[in-house]
Amino acid sequence: MSLLDILFLGALAVALAMALLGGTRPAGVIATLSYAALLAVLALMEPLLAQSNAAIASSVKFQIIGEEIGWSMNGLGWFFALITVAAALFASWFSSGQWGAVQYDMRRQHVLLAVNVFAMLVLLSSQDLLGLFIGWELVSWASFAMMTQRGGAAARAAYRYILYALAGAMAVLAAIVIIRAHAASFNFADARMAVAALPSATKWTVVALLTAGFGVKMGLLPFHLWQAPAYSETPGASSAFLNAISARMGLYALIVTLLQVIGTDVLTNLSVQFIWLDARDIIMWLAAVTMVVATFIALMQTDARLLLTWHGIGQGGYMLLGVLIASPLGTAGGLMHVMNYGIYQAALILSVASVMHRTGTSDLDRLGGLITRMPLSYVTMLMGIIGLAGLPPMNGFVSKWMIYKSLLEGREPLLLALAFVTTLGTILSVYKLIHNIFLGQLRQEHWEIREAPLSMTVPMLLLGAICFVTGAMPGLTLQLVDRAQAAIGVPLLAHHLGGVTLATGSLNMLWVVGTMLAMMGMGAVIFYLLGGRHRAVHQYDNYAGGHFLSADLRYHFSHEFYPGLARVIGPWYRGWIVRAEASLIRLSDIIGHAWRGSFDAGITPLYVMAALVAGLLWVRSAGGLP
């Protein structure tokens, strides 16, 4: 029994335990401890992976229709598995106390979380294309179950998701079967040889099918419509899990297929005439456009959850960009961003969830001033948004810096410019997020609000702290990234605790953070040397638009937050993809109606006559004459 077997069994055991005990009081604690145990198993796997750079095989395998399906986890899968299990740990920690107690059906949430973890572990351990597809479908349906549990709007969003996911899965299946037809095996290595020998039209088909199919889960444009509503409607803790890792399964599968099975050399050789772009460029541009569009859609959201989930779609673009650059720096940046994003996004979603838990809403127009009532949630969100915006000293800065740098070195100035534009949009929107929830005047109906209980704030703050620590010491994360990079076959990036040393410019976060803290300290020293004069003011003693506000003049500016910006970019939101989706639905309704009408026994003789005439004509014309 290998460590991977233990991991699988462990995940199944958690699901089983939650099915039995999920409704009881200590269920959340049990789940948290179980995920910690799974994390320990993953930690035990690290030295094995580091030693030999080989995969750890599971002893479960079976033969079907002449194919052998087995599972083994390599460094790449391990890296994603680490984030998956950690996300589950924090999600169940968050729900172990009061939050879980007020849920409609916490048992189901616990079970579905465990099932999702199991499905993802299976996907992340796939060692051939068929296993990848099976894992992919498992993950899709497991997340469908997780998203649909609340019914109503959640069920509608989940339903939309599963249709997108299945359409993607069918594209993937088509690609896999095409590769299988040429490779005579599902094995990644055989597939790689076979793909290299394919005619270029088939290569294009395979690349397009795989990118579209797996891209659906990443929310890659134009398949992004489902993600934000589906993730947002899921209950807080589960939503944090989905946001942190679920969409990354698409990235994992794209890395496996585009980088390992197809290979960047094949992608760059697939060029389009006259526009100087190759297949890799096209996908990178897709990623960049996704990044920009999703971020600016996020900017316009008025619901905190939607704002964050739209950012998730955009951040996915960064990761794909970094990975596709395929330089050591780029892949390390992209992969590191997966982990960094998972950490700060989970912190942000949990912080919003605790605000929702107390106030009952995540509507950015109906909140404000909560900093005095929920300071810990505020601190968490502050740390999270600094990470999301990619500013030092948080971890998001490091990975984004690496991606920018790799774009620069990869001579992609236009993509770099798009990345900067995106970062601008991110900064603007995260300010809107924290301002509308925590800053400004407190609303009267929130006067009695208290901070969320420790069972919720501790995991949140811990995530925020990790966000800072891995920002100040990115070497900790880069060490884990090494395992994944080694598995993809990209040369490892030389790094140290504080960052990376490159010939073209290095980054040492220890210095950056140290300098920042020193400056702040110096500022404080100067401030106090100058007398340290300060006056505490009441939260209502404020001003807006040049006017002083006070308790009798209540004003919290949140509705239509960036009016000037909205006037400029508003007309860009033409919603043509939304309209295309709606048209497709209507078209299939019309076709369906027409087909239903055609099932009429009275017209059958006419059909038969038509079929006979057409059939006989065809028989004659097709050269059937003796």
Place this chain on the structure above:
Amino acid sequence: MARSSELLVLPIALPIAAAFLMPVVANVQASLARWLGIAVVVAALGVAAMLAVDIAQSGPLVAALGGFAPPLGITLYADGISITLLIALLAGGLLFWAASPGDNVRSHVLMVLLMGAGSGLALSGDLFNLFVFYEITAVASYGLVAGRGSGAEAGAALRYLIVGTLGSSLALLGIALVYASTGTLNLADIARLAPERLAGVTGMAAFLLLVLGFGVKAELTPVNTWVPEVYATASARVASLLAGIVSKLAIVIVMRIVVLAFPGEQARELLLVLGIAGVVAGEFAALGSATLIQALSYSSVSQLGLVAIAFAISGTAGVAAGLALALHHALVKPAFFMLAANWRGPIDGLAGAAKATPVAAAVFVFLALSIVGVPPLPGFWAKYLLVTAALAKASPLVLLAIAVVLAAVVVEAAYMFRIAVALYGQPAPERSGPAILRGDLARATLLAAGLAVVTLTAPAVLDAIHRMAAVASDRDAYIAHVLPERGARAALSVSVGVDQRTERSIP
């Protein structure tokens, strides 16, 4: 070892004889007649099991009735596929016995007749007998659809009868053309003569007529117009039998005709076109259906379309894929119908069904996942076999078929999970979800359990299907089995024992 060829006639003869006896016995003692019917079907099932063992051990069985050697006389032929269908028919008949003790003995007679004639369809080795049994099956099913004779039932049965008769006459015309071209009705003999006599325009015309004729029961487009009305009106058990099993008997006849008499590409392309049309028609019609039973009926059309696409692909791989799809559908659709019988009315009205009967809703979701084709459920492997088999013959039409099959999965999920979401929805205040009859739920659960068993034993089941398909797709072996002396040139190359790995045509 002595073969049990002489037993082949029993599954046909016993029920038909009983069907004639039952009205007479009923005059003496009505309950005795009913028990006689059931006992005969049980006996036939026993015989079928013995035959199955024999066939599994030593290959296809051939019986020449009355001692006339083929091609004269009546020939019965049974290979793995026929015997599997036979067992499915008889076991399905017992599970969905569409007559209750209170009914008139007439409906019991019709059930027994359906069993006898269906066995004939599975076992006949010549076209004329196929036609006769096809007609008897048809008559029995008209009667069963008419049920107790309410207005709606009578109307549905009448329209079914009209379409069915149209189909039968087309089939008869096709058989006449085949007879005129070859001078024989024995399938093996036709197969022997087919390459020279049936390859021309006449042969293809005959094929067109035969496919449209047998296509009525096989729910092939465009002769499936009776499907939605009949399934929505007839009792759920009758619908289960027709959609689950009788349709498979008919589509397998079409497969035999293609394999044996029309091995050319043109006939296959024709079947492919009809299959694609069926999938498109069925899936889109099901999308947005008002009621569950309607959606299931259209889904049945599309599933049979999938089977037709598979059977249109030459070689063992195509037959295996078609067989897997057909058997999967035979297992799944009756279970669906059992649930749908209780969940009538508009789909939105089903809210709360999951709360009322969690098991039923869980069974529904399980079946839906399998029919959509989610790995590792059997429905996935069936569709996977279809796609791989099709891709091996990459002609433009086949590529279109693959695209249609894959797109159909999404449409299928769209309506199946629209229903599933409705089942788990909250019922309107002060209304509880629809209840479900215990017997129906038990049957659906039994079939779902069967599906679960198949999921766990999928490798073995798929191997068995592949072996059966290898036998059924081998024209020369069929000729050699039925006509040993004439088919001597076609060596007895294939039998059950051949390592199927070498037979595989999946690349």
